[in-house]
Amino acid sequence: MTLLTPPAWADYELIDSGDFMKLERFGQYILARPEPQAIWDCSLSEGEWERLAHATFRRDRQSPERGDWQRLKPIQDPWTVNFKQQELDLTFKLALTAFKHVGIFPEQAVNWTYIHDTVKAMPVERPRVLNLFAYTGGASLAARQAGADVTHVDAVKPVISWSRENMEMSRLDNIRWVVEDAVKFVRREERRGNTYNGLILDPPAYGRGPDGEKWVLEEQLNDLLRTCAALLDRRDFFFIINLYSLGFSAIILDNLMVQHFGNVPEGAAAINRLPNYQSGELFLTDSRQKRLPLGVFSRFSSVTL
Template sequence: MYSFLTTINWPDYELIDSGDFEKLERFGDYYLARPEPQAIWDKNLAQAEWDKRAQAIFKREKGSSEKGQWQLRKGMAQQWFIQYEYQAMKLRFRLGLSSFKHVGLFPEQDPNWKFIYEATRQLNTKPPKILNLFAYTGAASLAAKAAGADVTHLDSVKQVNYWARENMEASSLNQIRWIVEDAMKFVRREVKRGNVYQGLILDPPAYGRGPNGEKWQLEDELNELIKLGAQLLDPHDNLFLINLYSLGFSGMILENLINQNFQQHAKAQQEVGEIYLQDQGQRKLPLGTFYRFSTVLYNKIETK
């Protein structure tokens, strides 16, 4: 089933406007303006309205597509917390202004956090083992933990894992396993050990580096990652989720890779499609593709 997923009913987040390669967002009490390469249309609001609202504006360095500096208005915090709730899941995320325009959270992942929470709760294995690779600041890890999972969280950046631990503690959760390592090295070793997980969450970047300088290039590594993931995932009691943010990677690429490598897994529910955010002018901002399935029937979650 081809689906379009978006973020809804989150009081602490909204996409206000988008256009001219930028987006204006509200995270809790603060309004941020950041670059957005997909927003090629005109802004809905006048520039004067953006200037009035934005308390932090990210300006790229000359010659860089990501790195830059934040321009802050008086009263803008460098760090702050926002709330996230879904059913009995109550999370707190610490946000901060990084030199790469990120704030420590990807709010478009809201429908996937709900999927993780719902599916994890209904897995037959108690507690289910969930592996989250390229796990960043841990929102998906927290969703699985809140549902009762034994969670292994892996990211190659030590400081990011510290940030994820802060989010865990702020959310009154505990006992997540933290690993700082190159994802491919870890997965190859887990396959050799014969380890099995009931849940596999993959959030690979387009490119990156491991803790010892290991090179990650999505188009070069994704096929092997999926093959190894199929060997790690319980074929009878499972959930699987992968997100791709890289421009040019369609859902059909994911569908081909998953269907080829996960033939032994009973996919009771499976979806492939796109994730987007909708601004107040009703424009849909595409923010990546996803593929997910689970052998358990989870309750209907809000996706539109």
């Protein structure tokens, strides 16, 4: 199993974690948010958290997902942060939302650099990349900045608008935006015989499509991957999937990858035959060196970096 963490970047820091919370700095602002996997004790005192934090998220007692932010210091909302790593240079709008999220998942930065470098290394003039459950578009921007022809699919129209703002602030253009249920979209692409050089999936545990379509990860992921396998180019390709669900392990992803992609390239039949294959956990390290797990991933590519 591979453990991956993003490189240090100036506009993000995990300061502390514990007591089912995490304390993070996004640019000039420090936020305290719930984190169900941080079951250990905090390193800093409650008073230090209150002294540092600009805002703290509190869950609504009537909802396991929604809540509101208690502002402890002045904060400009929304605001922007930058991510710079070698040739990759992206700008993101952040905002305090009712679902505790702020617009980026910092642990995914390790995949942004992978996507950028893989697209750059492909012997294809404009690799076609499909990003499903694409949220505010970090992966889409990384692929586009590397020269890919990107299709960005998300079921929530305001999130698509947010992604477009990130594209424009990152001085990019010509991403194809699709507001649609991901399952419906890939099935239609399969019927049309369309293929992509890169597939990126970051599905939630639960969700709803724009027409009320129900998404339940453990019930539908297997069928979705079966369709995705038909969309992946057979010669020049990469594939990334991330899961943030306490019930899923990297071993589950290994089994799914063998089942659906074991014939890429032709003849491959075991996980160690998938080209340049990696699977494991994504994590962030706080200032006291506690490692916070933030999901499992699998990725492989025809390109050796």
